[in-house]
Amino acid sequence: MLLTSTLILAAENGGAGGIDLFPDTSELVMGLVAFLLLAAFMTKFAVPKLMETLEARAEVVRSSQEQAQAMLQEAEAAKRSYDAEIGDAKGEANRIIEEARATAEQLKAEVLQRAEAEAAQIVERAQADIAGERERVVQDLRAQVGSISVELAARIVERELDQATHEGLVDEYIQRLSSQN
Amino acid sequence: MINVLAAAEWGGEFDGVLDDINALFDFPFIFEFTIAGETYGINRTIIIAWIMMLVVGVVFFLGTRKADIVPGKLQAFIELIVDFNAGIAHDIIGDKGKKFVPILTTFFCAIFVLNLAKITPFMMMPPTGRIAWPLFLAGIAWLIYVGVGIQQQGFLGYFKGVAFPSGVPWPLYIILTPIEIISTLVLRPATLAIRLFANMVAGHILVVITLVTPWIFLPSPAGWPIGVFTVIAGPLVFGFELFIIGLQAYIFSMLTAVYIDSSMEAH
Numbered sequence: 202m203l204l205t206s207t208l209i210l211a212a213e214n215g216g217a218g219g220i221d222l223f224p225d226t227s228e229l230v231m232g233l234v235a236f237l238l239l240a241a242f243m244t245k246f247a248v249p250k251l252m253e254t255l256e257a258r259a260e261v262v263r264s265s266q267e268q269a270q271a272m273l274q275e276a277e278a279a280k281r282s283y284d285a286e287i288g289d290a291k292g293e294a295n296r297i298i299e300e301a302r303a304t305a306e307q308l309k310a311e312v313l314q315r316a317e318a319e320a321a322q323i324v325e326r327a328q329a330d331i332a333g334e335r336e337r338v339v340q341d342l343r344a345q346v347g348s349i350s351v352e353l354a355a356r357i358v359e360r361e362l363d364q365a366t367h368e369g370l371v372d373e374y375i376q377r378l379s380s381q382n
Numbered sequence: 383m384i385n386v387l388a389a390a391e392w393g394g395e396f397d398g399v400l401d402d403i404n405a406l407f408d409f410p411f412i413f414e415f416t417i418a419g420e421t422y423g424i425n426r427t428i429i430i431a432w433i434m435m436l437v438v439g440v441v442f443f444l445g446t447r448k449a450d451i452v453p454g455k456l457q458a459f460i461e462l463i464v465d466f467n468a469g470i471a472h473d474i475i476g477d478k479g480k481k482f483v484p485i486l487t488t489f490f491c492a493i494f495v496l497n498l499a500k501i502t503p504f505m506m507m508p509p510t511g512r513i514a515w516p517l518f519l520a521g522i523a524w525l526i527y528v529g530v531g532i533q534q535q536g537f538l539g540y541f542k543g544v545a546f547p548s549g550v551p552w553p554l555y556i557i558l559t560p561i562e563i564i565s566t567l568v569l570r571p572a573t574l575a576i577r578l579f580a581n582m583v584a585g586h587i588l589v590v591i592t593l594v595t596p597w598i599f600l601p602s603p604a605g606w607p608i609g610v611f612t613v614i615a616g617p618l619v620f621g622f623e624l625f626i627i628g629l630q631a632y633i634f635s636m637l638t639a640v641y642i643d644s645s646m647e648a649h
Contacts, residue, residue, distance in 0.1 A: 219403070219404065220403060220404055220407060220583060221404055221407065221408055221512070221513060222513055223513070224512075224513050224514035224517050225408075225512070225514055226420070226422070227411070227422045227423045227424070227425070227428065228425070228427060228428055228431075228509075228512055228514035228515070229514040229517065229518060230422060231422070231424065231428045231431070231432070232428065232431050232509060232514050232515050232518060233518045235431055235432050235435040236435065236488075236492055236515075236518065236519070236522075238435070238439075239435045239438055239439050239488060239492060240485065240488045240492075240522075242439050242442070242443075243438075243439075243442060243484055243485075243487060243488040243491070244484035244485055244488060246446070247442040247443065247445075247446045247460075247484075248442075248464055248483060248484035248487050248488075249484060250446045250449050251445075251446050251449055251457075251460060251461060251464050252464065252468075252480075252483065252484075253449075254446075254449040254450065254451065254453075254457075254461075255461065255464070255465070257451055258451045261451055
């Protein structure tokens, strides 16, 4: 208690002797020598060396950054070029596909046309064949009817025809016709 | 006086041992020697100062010995300090401030550790609480900024710039010239020294009171709450002192940079 009040009083009043405001020569000289030695070491060696290192680091960072920037630009240019090439390739692929589609359409149309023509030709030929055959049959029939008529007339002339004979002749004729066909 | 410090640090009797505040600061010589007829001595404060200067030197030596682009932990720590001072130099002086980074760093580190001895166990005494240290530190700062002024503007040019600031009507010089001369050449170093000194003296007294009070009040039947309060307040006081220690080192370096900058060009 006593000491604390003494301390506080001393601090307030500067104490009995007061705080020294005049430097002690030994402290001044010894302190100065120590500081100057430290200052010499710090200003000549330690700090300049460290600052050189800091600058070297800054330089390394700067050059790495520039290098990275250059590489980035290069990569971007390469990407642009690849994009352009990919675009070209896609266009080319589309063109080829379109061409193929057009060719296929054309071929399809040609084949269809040819098939239709052939079918029409076949139908026409078949119709012609049918017509010819029909004509031939009609001709044949006509000839046969003629000859049968002549033969029938001759027979009629050759004998006296009664109703029963007449009917018999006609039946015979028809039977002959049926057997012929 | 030794009893007080011994008691403060390791316990003991206090009653009646301190009747002079100077006893907290002025330590007797441990041994004395004579150089050129002048007697010098080594005391506790000088030893503390030497140890602290050595610590800074060794830390910087170890940290910069193998300085590499990719720093180790110690180098990174030192770079932080140098970079901090480089920031002060650059912000205040500009590009020309680069060459003052080493001396500003020295000021900052030296003052910081000399102040730090105030709360360093087994030291508990800031050499900057003795007027000798602030005086020569401010003296060196004075030599630097006056030297820079003379180097940049010439001897006459600098002192003319100090005594007769430009842009002032000449009759005002009658008042302004003595003020400017005293302010630039006397008050600047004086305030540098006194600011640091006074802060450290006050801080040292505060630390001593903080440490001594519990020893006196805790055993007292009536005063023990005060003792408990001081025990709790102790870490806060030490934290506050650590802040002051750093702040004073920063202020000294920063003001030195400001004074150097003001010497670079005529006003």
